[in-house]
Amino acid sequence: MRTFEQSDAMKRLPDQFFAKLGAEVGRLVAEGKDVIHLGQGSPDLPPADDVIEALQKGAENPVNHKYAPFKGFAYFREAVAEFYKEEYDVDIDPDKEVALMFGSKIGLFEISQCMLNSGDTVLLPNPGYPDYLSGVALANAKHEFVPLYEKNGFLPAYDQLSKDVLDRAKMMFLNYPNNPTTGVATKEFFDETVDVAKKHDICVVHDFAYGAIGFDGVKQPSFLSSEGAKDIGIELYTLSKTYNMAGWRVAFAVGNESVIGMLNELQNHLFTSLFGAIQEAGTKALTTKSTYVEELVDVYERRRDVLVESLREIGWHVEGPKGTFFAWLPVPEGYTSDEFTQLLLEKAHVAVASGRGFGTLGEGYVRFGLLDSEERLREAAERIGKLGIFKKE
Numbered sequence: 548m549r550t551f552e553q554s555d556a557m558k559r560l561p562d563q564f565f566a567k568l569g570a571e572v573g574r575l576v577a578e579g580k581d582v583i584h585l586g587q588g589s590p591d592l593p594p595a596d597d598v599i600e601a602l603q604k605g606a607e608n609p610v611n612h613k614y615a616p617f618k619g620f621a622y623f624r625e626a627v628a629e630f631y632k633e634e635y636d637v638d639i640d641p642d643k644e645v646a647l648m649f650g651s652k653i654g655l656f657e658i659s660q661c662m663l664n665s666g667d668t669v670l671l672p673n674p675g676y677p678d679y680l681s682g683v684a685l686a687n688a689k690h691e692f693v694p695l696y697e698k699n700g701f702l703p704a705y706d707q708l709s710k711d712v713l714d715r716a717k718m719m720f721l722n723y724p725n726n727p728t729t730g731v732a733t734k735e736f737f738d739e740t741v742d743v744a745k746k747h748d749i750c751v752v753h754d755f756a757y758g759a760i761g762f763d764g765v766k767q768p769s770f771l772s773s774e775g776a777k778d779i780g781i782e783l784y785t786l787s788k789t790y791n792m793a794g795w796r797v798a799f800a801v802g803n804e805s806v807i808g809m810l811n812e813l814q815n816h817l818f819t820s821l822f823g824a825i826q827e828a829g830t831k832a833l834t835t836k837s838t839y840v841e842e843l844v845d846v847y848e849r850r851r852d853v854l855v856e857s858l859r860e861i862g863w864h865v866e867g868p869k870g871t872f873f874a875w876l877p878v879p880e881g882y883t884s885d886e887f888t889q890l891l892l893e894k895a896h897v898a899v900a901s902g903r904g905f906g907t908l909g910e911g912y913v914r915f916g917l918l919d920s921e922e923r924l925r926e927a928a929e930r931i932g933k934l935g936i937f938k939k940e
């Protein structure tokens with residue numbers, strides 16, 4: 548067989564760090580080991596029954612066997628606008644300010660192809676969700692990392708960035724509640740972001756994947772709630788996490804009309820829109836008034852409490868997250884993130900994500916997903932306790 552050479556663009560793509568973790572977990576499971584897999588970000592609970600019913604009904608609707616309109620059905624875009632008004636008091640024009648997409652992952656990739664020329668500069672969080680870099684690399688753009696430090700609540704300190712970098716930057720990715728650090732934003736931080744972005748002419752791309760998952764009764768702000776945000780940026784919202792629909796691939800971007808227009812135009816070339824039944828089910832999820840999301844957040848909050856409590860019991864003194872369904876925990880002295888991750892996997896059969904996979908400033912941390920039952924999270928802590936690394940007081 549002849550092996551063809553990859554394009555330069557393909558060669559620029561970074562390694563998929565977490566593919567390796569999945570393969571190692573697979574190997575242990577094949578050996579019959581009972582692995583508690585807290586290394587990924589795939590929700591473990593099902594969508595609401597009425598959303599599943601809407602999908603089933605939608606599959607029987609003859610309209611949906613045909614290609615959907617390029618920009619998606621108007622009723623779904625209207626549901627998006629209604630949702631933003633209801634949840635965040637943000638006015639969205641369903642025709643000009645909404646782009647539907649097959650999950651936000653593809654949107655995060657598309658935005659770089661829409662906005663960036665070869666050599667342009669983008670600001671990326673470090674640590675950060677790895678997929679931002681993939682789109683930037685494919686577009687042959689340059690990136691500057693914005694450090695997220697614990698002492699600043701994992702928010703960028705704009706006054707610490709050089710004027711030159713801010714002036715050069717064409718676009719900036721932000722993500723709050725944050726994966727992986729679990730840092731949360733405030734309205735004041737987003738107000739400051741709008742000011743900085745306007746001053747330096749930077750397009751803000753706010754990834755709001757965990758927007759619904761805030762703990763201790765605190766509602767997480769939308770970037771678009773800040774005055775002037777729509778002038779200077781967009782927000783991506785996915786149904787994967789809020790409604791446990793990760794496998795369904797449904798998300799949207801809202802905000803700046805010119806940027807949304809580019810996303811819709813690129814998608815006109817790449818796809819026809821989402822399967823109509825998914826659009827019907829997505830509409831159901833966004834517009835139904837129920838306690839589904841509230842109950843889901845309660846589940847994650849209880850899991851957080853169980854994990855933090857059980858880890859403290861074994862002598863690992865950690866703080867719990869304020870949002871997302873992750874915990875971002877400092878590794879004990881004497882280990883790198885990779886070494887500690889490997890130790891937990893091999894000796895305790897607990898899979899977590901090494902902080903290193905999210906960037907250089909992820910070193911010193913591991914990420915636990917709150918994506919198994921309270922019982923299994925307690926068991927994970929007990930297994931780690933048996934390794935004798937931590938000292939009980």
Ligand SMILES: Cc1ncc(COP(=O)(O)O)c(C=O)c1O
Nearest residue numbers: 588650651652676726756785787
């Ligand atoms: C921060 C962040 N953004 C985006 C995504 C992509 O989500 P989806 O493509 O399912 O919408 C994820 C998924 O894990 C994520 O953690």
